[in-house]
Amino acid sequence: MTKPFLSVERLTQTFPDASGGTATVFENASFGIDRGEFVCILGHSGCGKSTIMNILAGLGSPTSGVVTMDGAEVSGPSLDRGVVFQNYSLLPWLSALKNVSFGVAARQRDWSKAQVEDHSRKYLAMVGLEGDTVLRKPSQLSGGMRQRVSIARAFANQPKLLLLDEPFGALDALTRGTIQEELLKVWSQTEQTVFMITHDIDEAILLADRILLMTNGPYARVAESVQITIPRPRSRTEIVEHPNYYAIRNHLVQFLGHRSKALSGRPSGGATQSPETVVIDRTKPAEDPEPSARLRAVND
Ligand SMILES: Nc1ncnc2c1ncn2[C@@H]1O[C@H](COP(=O)(O)OP(=O)(O)OP(=O)(O)O)[C@@H](O)[C@H]1O
Numbered sequence: 457m458t459k460p461f462l463s464v465e466r467l468t469q470t471f472p473d474a475s476g477g478t479a480t481v482f483e484n485a486s487f488g489i490d491r492g493e494f495v496c497i498l499g500h501s502g503c504g505k506s507t508i509m510n511i512l513a514g515l516g517s518p519t520s521g522v523v524t525m526d527g528a529e530v531s532g533p534s535l536d537r538g539v540v541f542q543n544y545s546l547l548p549w550l551s552a553l554k555n556v557s558f559g560v561a562a563r564q565r566d567w568s569k570a571q572v573e574d575h576s577r578k579y580l581a582m583v584g585l586e587g588d589t590v591l592r593k594p595s596q597l598s599g600g601m602r603q604r605v606s607i608a609r610a611f612a613n614q615p616k617l618l619l620l621d622e623p624f625g626a627l628d629a630l631t632r633g634t635i636q637e638e639l640l641k642v643w644s645q646t647e648q649t650v651f652m653i654t655h656d657i658d659e660a661i662l663l664a665d666r667i668l669l670m671t672n673g674p675y676a677r678v679a680e681s682v683q684i685t686i687p688r689p690r691s692r693t694e695i696v697e698h699p700n701y702y703a704i705r706n707h708l709v710q711f712l713g714h715r716s717k718a719l720s721g722r723p724s725g726g727a728t729q730s731p732e733t734v735v736i737d738r739t740k741p742a743e744d745p746e747p748s749a750r751l752r753a754v755n756d
Pocket residue numbers: 471472481499500501502503504505506507508673
């Protein structure tokens with residue numbers, strides 16, 4: 457079987473605990489992400505989402521297990537993997553434009569200055585930042601604008617994998633909604649592979665092709681991979697009208713409310729922990745009886 461673009465194989469993370477023993481955050485976690493997919497991960501606080509993201513970014517090493525991207529093992533930070541954090545992490549002494557072009561110039565060494573600037577301005581414009589606004593420094597921008605710059609910077613670098621760690625966590629609901637749609641617009645124009653942590657169920661349904669659901673720790677598992685069977689392009693106002701929307705939403709709420717706890721706390725016993733695929737589709741007629749059963753009925 458061919459490996460997916462990003463392959464997480466038997467990832468285990470333990471940390472020393474307060475009583476001198478070890479705490480197992482997750483054990484033998486395995487999942488894959490295809491090229492161009494947008495995957496969100498949902499789970500309660502402390503289950504290990506950021507730990508997984510740090511490992512994917514190459515900022516942390518697992519206790520055991522392997523991550524490969526495009527066939528090569530991930531073993532340290534790289535420009536091939538871009539990260540957007542909740543707190544923007546812009547360079548305060550540079551303008552919005554320079555914050556973007558800095559990384560572009562580092563990645564595209566044979567481009568002229570004008571090419572780098574045009575490319576950077578194009579990505580800033582995709583998130584609604586144009587004209588003189590891009591010449592302002594982060595301190596002269598609102599929180600929403602700063603996060604727009606972070607998103608433009610991440611996409612402009614065209615990494616092979618984009619990691620988003622609760623990028624909208626610090627924003628008010630209205631700004632958050634607008635930037636979610638901008639993010640979708642940029643993503644649809646770039647076919648970027650995205651892995652995103654969020655605590656917001658509606659945000660995950662709006663953005664993702666698939667949602668990975670984690671059980672609570674210790675011994676957390678990526679228990680389910682829920683396909684978002686709602687066609688794109690999606691918008692916040694129209695998506696709620698789709699017949700699958702509340703069916704998927706209820707499934708996620710039930711998982712986070714009950715099963716995330718019921719399934720937690722069990723050592724893997726050495727088994728690979730792969731998520732079960734869940735497909736919820738209310739647009740299809742109720743399942744046909746098995747063809748042989750139908751034939752039998754006709755022949756009787
Ligand atoms: N360096 C560390 N040393 C010891 N324990 C750690 C370390 N980093 C994380 N942990 C523990 O590992 C577990 C998972 O942490 P992690 O930050 O990955 O969770 P999370 O799902 O991202 O939580 P949140 O949603 O609150 O950000 C937690 O119990 C945390 O206390």
